[in-house]
Amino acid sequence: MSAHEITLPAPAKLNLFLHITGRRDDGYHTLQTAFQFIDSADILHFSLRHDGQLTLSPDIDGVLSADNLIIRAATALREATNCTLGANIRLDKRLPMGGGLGGGSSDAATTLLALNTLWETQLNLNELAALGLKLGADVPVFVHGHAAWAEGVGELLTAIEPDEPWYVVLTPEAHVSTAEAFRHPLLTRHSEAIKLRDLNAGVTRNDFEKVVRTLAPAVDEALHWLTQHGVAKMTGTGACVFLACSSQGQAADILSASPVNGFICRGQNRSSAHTALDHWLRMHRI
Ligand SMILES: C[C@](O)(CO)[C@H](O)COP(=O)(O)OP(=O)(O)OC[C@H]1O[C@@H](n2ccc(N)nc2=O)[C@H](O)[C@@H]1O
Numbered sequence: 398m399s400a401h402e403i404t405l406p407a408p409a410k411l412n413l414f415l416h417i418t419g420r421r422d423d424g425y426h427t428l429q430t431a432f433q434f435i436d437s438a439d440i441l442h443f444s445l446r447h448d449g450q451l452t453l454s455p456d457i458d459g460v461l462s463a464d465n466l467i468i469r470a471a472t473a474l475r476e477a478t479n480c481t482l483g484a485n486i487r488l489d490k491r492l493p494m495g496g497g498l499g500g501g502s503s504d505a506a507t508t509l510l511a512l513n514t515l516w517e518t519q520l521n522l523n524e525l526a527a528l529g530l531k532l533g534a535d536v537p538v539f540v541h542g543h544a545a546w547a548e549g550v551g552e553l554l555t556a557i558e559p560d561e562p563w564y565v566v567l568t569p570e571a572h573v574s575t576a577e578a579f580r581h582p583l584l585t586r587h588s589e590a591i592k593l594r595d596l597n598a599g600v601t602r603n604d605f606e607k608v609v610r611t612l613a614p615a616v617d618e619a620l621h622w623l624t625q626h627g628v629a630k631m632t633g634t635g636a637c638v639f640l641a642c643s644s645q646g647q648a649a650d651i652l653s654a655s656p657v658n659g660f661i662c663r664g665q666n667r668s669s670a671h672t673a674l675d676h677w678l679r680m681h682r683i
């Protein structure tokens with residue numbers, strides 16, 4: 398393994414609950430949520446270039462390379478640090494897109510972590526998270542890499558240690574635009590703020606569920622079906638829905654009976670991107 402190359406995963410997240418507590422003057426919504434990572438991930442491979450060029454392959458259908466959050470993250474890091482190096486980046490896209498699993502945000506965070514290492518730009522995690530926040534509200538939690546209680550627009554993070562259960566995640570055939578969900582006239586925008594200690598008191602929900610169920614009947618059906626087996630929730634602004642299970646076997650049984658496609662995975666309080674980066678740093682004795 399060369400010190401000029403690094404391969405890191407970009408894991409997905411689940412929003413264990415999501416309450417919208419208000420709207421700021423700039424139109425952005427304040428929220429409370431709990432993020433936990435799962436062991437399903439995109440894989441990104443980075444190799445250093447000295448000529449300043451940035452390449453990404455393969456393309457994602459429908460996303461221009463310049464709009465890809467990976468290229469945007471790399472460019473933001475280069476500009477913030479006046480770095481003149483470049484990279485060839487390979488993306489093995491495994492996570493469903495636009496499903497509320499945060500794949501694009503996680504790709505951006507993994508890119509910041511990887512290139513900050515390869516380019517030796519030496520930003521700390523707070524500085525990388527601040528850069529990431531400009532790319533999307535979900536990027537900071539992936540940069541910090543720990544399951545978190547989040548407030549503000551998702552950037553005020555407190556590390557938490559929820560159980561790490563097996564989950565069934567269903568991926569209904571629906572695309573829900575995050576911006577459209579946030580501007581829906583019927584969205585609940587004034588949920589009462591709860592305290593971190595109330596997290597497990599059974600009082601949480603995802604405030605987007607009501608509007609997304611009307612916008613996307615496939616999400617409504619998936620939630621309806623999964624609810625037979627326990628407390629099913631949607632993640633982010635959908636479309637994916639999930640259920641915590643008591644064992645891997647139970648998760649597999651529920652998935653095999655499901656009329657909707659999906660996968661099973663394990664909750665993780667530490668991001669696999671950080672675990673892999675620590676391993677790489679140990680191998681290179683940095
Ligand atoms: C729903 C969540 O996924 C929960 O984790 C996030 O809050 C969404 O984060 P994200 O996908 O990174 O969203 P962004 O790309 O930052 O925002 C997309 C659009 O959603 C709206 N938006 C987003 C976040 C927020 N707190 N309030 C908003 O009103 C804005 O119109 C924004 O232009």
Ligand SMILES: Nc1ncnc2c1ncn2[C@@H]1O[C@H](COP(=O)(O)OP(=O)(O)OP(=O)(O)O)[C@@H](O)[C@H]1O
Binds near residue numbers: 459466505
């Ligand atoms: N590297 C990337 N991977 C995925 N999507 C990207 C990427 N770069 C840009 N995008 C754009 O971002 C959109 C949202 O992708 P993503 O998979 O992060 O959605 P999501 O899981 O719903 O995220 P969130 O939960 O943050 O709303 C895509 O539809 C695509 O247009």
